[in-house]
Amino acid sequence: MAFMQMTSPHAHRPGNTGHVMKLVILATLPGLITLSYFFGPGTLINVFTAGIMAMACEALVLKLRQRPVMFYINDYSALVTGVLLGLALPPYTPWWVIAVGCVSAIVLAKQLYGGMGYNPFNPAMVGYVILLISFPVEMTQWAMPRTLLAEGQALTGPIDGLAKMWFATPLDAYTGATPLDVFKQNNSQLVQHLYDTQAVFSTGRWAGAGWEWANIGFLMGGCFLLYKKVFTWHAPVSMLISLSLMAAMFNDGGSSNSGGSPLFHLLSGATMLGAFFIVTDPVSSATSNKGRMIYGAAIGILIYLIRTWGNYPDAVAFAVLLLNFAAPFIDYYTLPRTYGHNKARRGTEKEAE
Amino acid sequence: MRKVWDIHGGVHPPENKQQSMQQALASLPLAPELVLPLNQHIGKPAIAIVAEGDTVLKGQLIAKADGPISANIHAPTSGTVSGIEDRTLPHPSGGSGPCIVISSDGKDTWAELDACENYQTLDHNTLLEKIRSAGIAGMGGAGFPAAIKLNPRGNLKIDTLILNGTECEPYITADDTLMQTRAQEVVAGAQILAQLLGNPKSILIGIEDNKPEAIRSISKALSEVENNPIEVVSFPTKYPSGGEKQLIQILTGREVPAGKLPADVGVVCQNVGSTVAAYRAVRFGEPLISRITTVVGEALEIQRNIEVPIGTPIGYILEQHGFTAANVSRLIMGGPMMGFALNTADVPVIKTTNCILAPSRAEMPAPPPAQACIRCGMCAEACPASLLPQQLFWYSMAEDLDKLEAHNIADCIECGACSYVCPSNIPLVQFYRASKGAMKQHAIDKEKSDRSRARFEFRQQRIEKAEVEKEAKRAARKVAAEAAKAKLAAKQASEGDSPKTDDTADVVAAAIAKAKTQDISPEVQLAKLERALSSASSRLDRTLARAEEAEGEKKDAILARVKDAELKVSDAKNKLAEFQARENG
Numbered sequence: 057m058a059f060m061q062m063t064s065p066h067a068h069r070p071g072n073t074g075h076v077m078k079l080v081i082l083a084t085l086p087g088l089i090t091l092s093y094f095f096g097p098g099t100l101i102n103v104f105t106a107g108i109m110a111m112a113c114e115a116l117v118l119k120l121r122q123r124p125v126m127f128y129i130n131d132y133s134a135l136v137t138g139v140l141l142g143l144a145l146p147p148y149t150p151w152w153v154i155a156v157g158c159v160s161a162i163v164l165a166k167q168l169y170g171g172m173g174y175n176p177f178n179p180a181m182v183g184y185v186i187l188l189i190s191f192p193v194e195m196t197q198w199a200m201p202r203t204l205l206a207e208g209q210a211l212t213g214p215i216d217g218l219a220k221m222w223f224a225t226p227l228d229a230y231t232g233a234t235p236l237d238v239f240k241q242n243n244s245q246l247v248q249h250l251y252d253t254q255a256v257f258s259t260g261r262w263a264g265a266g267w268e269w270a271n272i273g274f275l276m277g278g279c280f281l282l283y284k285k286v287f288t289w290h291a292p293v294s295m296l297i298s299l300s301l302m303a304a305m306f307n308d309g310g311s312s313n314s315g316g317s318p319l320f321h322l323l324s325g326a327t328m329l330g331a332f333f334i335v336t337d338p339v340s341s342a343t344s345n346k347g348r349m350i351y352g353a354a355i356g357i358l359i360y361l362i363r364t365w366g367n368y369p370d371a372v373a374f375a376v377l378l379l380n381f382a383a384p385f386i387d388y389y390t391l392p393r394t395y396g397h398n399k400a401r402r403g404t405e406k407e408a409e
Numbered sequence: 410m411r412k413v414w415d416i417h418g419g420v421h422p423p424e425n426k427q428q429s430m431q432q433a434l435a436s437l438p439l440a441p442e443l444v445l446p447l448n449q450h451i452g453k454p455a456i457a458i459v460a461e462g463d464t465v466l467k468g469q470l471i472a473k474a475d476g477p478i479s480a481n482i483h484a485p486t487s488g489t490v491s492g493i494e495d496r497t498l499p500h501p502s503g504g505s506g507p508c509i510v511i512s513s514d515g516k517d518t519w520a521e522l523d524a525c526e527n528y529q530t531l532d533h534n535t536l537l538e539k540i541r542s543a544g545i546a547g548m549g550g551a552g553f554p555a556a557i558k559l560n561p562r563g564n565l566k567i568d569t570l571i572l573n574g575t576e577c578e579p580y581i582t583a584d585d586t587l588m589q590t591r592a593q594e595v596v597a598g599a600q601i602l603a604q605l606l607g608n609p610k611s612i613l614i615g616i617e618d619n620k621p622e623a624i625r626s627i628s629k630a631l632s633e634v635e636n637n638p639i640e641v642v643s644f645p646t647k648y649p650s651g652g653e654k655q656l657i658q659i660l661t662g663r664e665v666p667a668g669k670l671p672a673d674v675g676v677v678c679q680n681v682g683s684t685v686a687a688y689r690a691v692r693f694g695e696p697l698i699s700r701i702t703t704v705v706g707e708a709l710e711i712q713r714n715i716e717v718p719i720g721t722p723i724g725y726i727l728e729q730h731g732f733t734a735a736n737v738s739r740l741i742m743g744g745p746m747m748g749f750a751l752n753t754a755d756v757p758v759i760k761t762t763n764c765i766l767a768p769s770r771a772e773m774p775a776p777p778p779a780q781a782c783i784r785c786g787m788c789a790e791a792c793p794a795s796l797l798p799q800q801l802f803w804y805s806m807a808e809d810l811d812k813l814e815a816h817n818i819a820d821c822i823e824c825g826a827c828s829y830v831c832p833s834n835i836p837l838v839q840f841y842r843a844s845k846g847a848m849k850q851h852a853i854d855k856e857k858s859d860r861s862r863a864r865f866e867f868r869q870q871r872i873e874k875a876e877v878e879k880e881a882k883r884a885a886r887k888v889a890a891e892a893a894k895a896k897l898a899a900k901q902a903s904e905g906d907s908p909k910t911d912d913t914a915d916v917v918a919a920a921i922a923k924a925k926t927q928d929i930s931p932e933v934q935l936a937k938l939e940r941a942l943s944s945a946s947s948r949l950d951r952t953l954a955r956a957e958e959a960e961g962e963k964k965d966a967i968l969a970r971v972k973d974a975e976l977k978v979s980d981a982k983n984k985l986a987e988f989q990a991r992e993n994g
C-alpha cells in the first residue's frame with residue numbers, strides 16, 4: 057500500500073492567515089468603541105460600509121481574475137483593509153467617498169499588483185491618500201466630540217448620520233476642528249493658553265477630547281496583538297519613540313511656535329492607529345527586525361515633520377506610503393546576521409570565501 | 410548550574426512524548442527476513458563481502474566500509490544471505506538501492522566477539538579502530554560515521570565534548586528511553602569518547618528539561634563515578650535545540666562558522682545513542698546491529714519504544730503494534746518536524762531510524778492549501794539560523810539563485826520551524842530543498858561549462874599559435890621565392906626575353922575539364938542517394954535498439970543520437986525525392 061507523500065514538517069501550528077486577520081479586527085474594537093462613544097456612531101457605520109465594500113471589490117476582482125473567490129475572501133485581508141480605512145475616515149463619510157476609497161485600496165493598490173502579499177503599498181493608506189487629495193472638503197471635517205456639545209445638543213444619531221452619508225444632508229454637530237488642526241492653525245498663542253481656551257482641549261485631558269481616548273483604545277488593541285505575537289514590537293515602538301523624540305526636541309517649552317508635547321503627538325490624530333495597525337502591516341513594511349526599526353523610526357520622524365511643517369494636519373498616511381517606497385532599500389541593508397557568519401550581508405552581496 | 414545560552418527563534422510544538430513512554434522498552438520476536446541497505450550513513454555505500462547463500466552469524470561483518478567516509482555493516486542475526494539485490498530504501502526519494510537480505514535461522518547465534526575489559530589502557534588508534542569497525546553512524550538521525558568526528562584533524566584542539574541527549578523532536582523518546590535504561594553505558598561511553606579526544610576540559614551531556622527522568626538517571630550514574638569530570642546540563646525545551654549547531658550554541662555560546670565543522674571551534678558532538686554503541690563496541694566488541702526506536706502514532710494500538718535489530722522491515726514492526734492502515738494519514742520515519750514520509754512500509758529500520766510515526770488522520774490532517782505569503786515575519790522569528798525565510802521563499806519562487814545565496818540559504822538546516830509557524834501554511838522547506846538542489850545542479854553545470862570553456866580557449870590558443878607559425882613559414886617561403894625569382898629574372902635578363910606563356914587561360918580550361926568529368930550520370934547519382942538513405946536508416950535502427958537497452962543518463966545520450974539519425978534519414982529521403990522530381994520533371 058502506498059502512503060501519502062509529503063515533505064517535512066508534518067506538524068503545523070494551528071491557525072491560519074484568516075485567524076491572524078480576525079485577531080487584528082478584534083483588536084480594533086477598543087479604538088472603534090471609544091471613537092463611537094465620543095463622536096457618535098459615524099465611525100462604526102464607516103467601518104461597516106467600508107468593510108462590506110472592500111470585500112465586494114475583492115470578490116469582484118478575484119472573479120475577474122478567475123481566482124477561487126471564497127478561498128481568498130476567507131483570509132479576511134480585504135475586510136481588514138476596509139476596517140482600517142473606515143477607522144481613518146471622518147465619521148459619516150459620504151458613501152461615494154468610501155466607495156472610491158475602497159476601489160482605490162483594493163483594486164488599485166492591492167489586486168492590480170497581484171493581490172494579497174504582493175502589494176508594495178499599504179492599501180488602506182493608498183485609499184486614504186487618494187480620498188484626501190480628491191475630496192479635501194469631506195476628508196478634513198470631523199464630528200464634534202460629545203464633550204463639546206452645546207447645552208441640549210445631542211450627538212448625531214444613526215438616522216441623521218445615515219442621511220448625511222447617503223444624501224449629504226448637513227449635520228449639526230459636525231466640522232469640529234481636530235486638535236491637530238488647532239495646533240496647525242495656531243501661531244500666536246502659548247500652548248498653555250490653547251489648552252485653556254480651546255474647547256477641544258479644555259474638555260479633554262492631555263491631547264484633546266475624545267482623541268486621547270481613541271488613541272489609548274488603539275494602543276490597547278495594539279498591545280493585545282503584541283501579546284498574541286501577531287507582529288513584533290520593533291516597528292511600532294520605534295515609530296512612537298522617534299515621534300516622541302521629535303516632539304520633545306521641538307516642543308519649545310510650550311511657546312507659540314511649539315509643535316506640541318510628545319504626549320500630545322502620541323495621543324492625537326491617527327498616531328496609535330498608525331503605529332499598531334498600519335505601520336505593522338507586514339506586506340508593505342521592511343522585512344527584518346532591524347529593518348522594521350528603521351522603517352518605524354523614519355515614519356515617526358516624517359509624521360512629525362509633516363504635521364508640524366507640512367500642509368496637512370495629520371500625516372500618518374503620507375509617512376507610511378513614503379516609507380513603503382523605501383522598504384526594499386531598507387531591506388537591502390538590514391539582512392540579519394545569520395548563524396555562523398561574522399557579519400550580516402547586503403541584499404545581493406556574495407561572501408568572500 | 411552551568412550557564413546556558415539561548416538560540417534565536419525556535420518553536421514549541423506539542424511534545425506528544427508521553428504516548429510512547431507509558432510502556433517499558435520492549436523487543437519483538439525476530440523478523441523472518443532482515444534487509445540491510447548498503448548505504449545507511451552519509452558517505453559512500455559499503456561494499457558487500459558476502460555472497461548469496463552464505464551463512465552468517467550475528468555480528469559478522471557483511472559489508473565493508475568503502476573509504477573513510479563510510480561505515481561497516483554487520484549481520485543483525487544469524488542465518489543465510491538470501492540475496493543481494495535492489496530494494497526500496499527508507500529515503501525521502503523513495504528510490505531503491507542495493508541491500509543485503511538475510512533470512513534468519515531463528516537461532517540468533519553470535520559470532521565470536523572481541524571483548525576488552527581494561528579498555529582504558531588501549532591506545533588512541535586501537536580505540537578508534539574498534540569504534541570504526543563497529544560501523545557506528547550518527548544515530549540521532551543524520552548518520553554521519555562516528556569515527557570521523559572522533560578523529561578531528563591533528564591541529565584542532567578539542568576542549569568540549571558534547572553528548573546530545575536533547576531529542577527535541579516531538580513524539581520521539583528513543584534517546585530518553587536509552588538514557589533512562591542505560592545511564593551507566595552512556596557515562597562509560599562518554600568516558601571512552603573523552604579518552605579518545607584527549608580528555609577535553611568540559612564533557613557535557615545536554616538534555617532538555619522535559620526529560621527529568623533521564624536527567625535523574627544520568628546524574629545518578631555520574632555520582633557513582635570517581636572524580637567525575639562529566640556534567641549534565643539541562644536547558645529549556647525548545648525545538649530545534651537538538652540540532653548540532655544549536656546545541657553547541659546553547660551549551661558553549663559558540664557558533665560554528667558557516668562551512669566549518671564543530672571541531673573548528675573546539676567541540677565534538679555525539680548523540681547519546683552513538684555513545685552507547687561506542688561503549689558496547691569497545692567493551693564487548695559488539696557492532697552496531699540494533700537500536701532503540703520509538704513506535705508511535707494514533708494509527709497504532711500499542712505505542713512504545715522497542716529495541717529492534719537493524720534491517721527489521723517496518724511493515725513487520727507495524728503489524729506487531731496493531732496498525733490500522735485505513736486510519737493512518739501518512740507513515741513517517743523520524744519525527745514530525747524533520748522526518749520524511751515513506752510511501753511504503755516495505756522498508757527496513759536502519760541505523761538512523763529513531764522513530765516510526767504512524768499518526769491518524771485526526772492527529773495529522775493533510776495540510777490545507779497554501780495561502781499567499783503576507784510577509785508577517787513569523788517565520789523569521791522562528792528561524793534558529795536567523796535567516797529570513799520569507800525572502801528565501803520569495804527568491805525560491807523567482808529562482809533567483811544569486812539572491813538566495815546572498816540570503817545564506819546554505820545555512821538553512823531544514824528544521825521546518827518556519828513552515829510550522831507560517832499562518833499561510835506555505836511548505837517553505839520544500840521550496841528551500843528544491844532551490845538547494847537547483848543551486849547544486851547549477852554549481853555542477855557551471856563547473857562543467859567552465860571546464861569546456863577552458864578546453865575551448867586552449868584549443869583556440871593552439872590554433873592561433875599554429876596559424877602564427879604557418880604565417881611565419883609562409884613569409885619565409887615568400888622571401889625565399891622572391892629571392893629565387895630575382896635570381897631567375899637576373900638570369901633571364903642576362904639571357905634575353907623569352908616568349909610569355911598564357912598560364913591563366915590554361916588554368917581555367919583545366920578547371921572546366923575537371924568539372925565536366927565530375928558531372929556524373931543521373932543513374933550513378935540516384936544510386937548514391939539511395940545508398941545514403943539505406944545506410945542512414947540502418948544506422949537509425951541500430952541506435953534505436955541500443956536505446957532500448959540503455960538506462961539512465963546513457964539513455965539520454967543515446968536518445969539524442971537517435972534523434973540525430975532520424976534527422977539524417979529524413980534528410981536523405983528529402984534529397985532523394987528532390988532528385989527524382991528533378992529527373993522526372
Ligand code: SF4
Pocket residue numbers: 781782783784785786787788789798799802827830831832833834835837
Ligand atoms: S510566516 Fe509564512 S506568511 Fe508569514 S512571512 Fe513567513 S512565509 Fe510569509
Ligand code: SF4
Pocket residue numbers: 791792793794795796798820821822823824825826827828837838
Ligand atoms: S527550515 Fe531553514 S529557514 Fe526554516 S526555520 Fe529552519 S533553518 Fe530557518
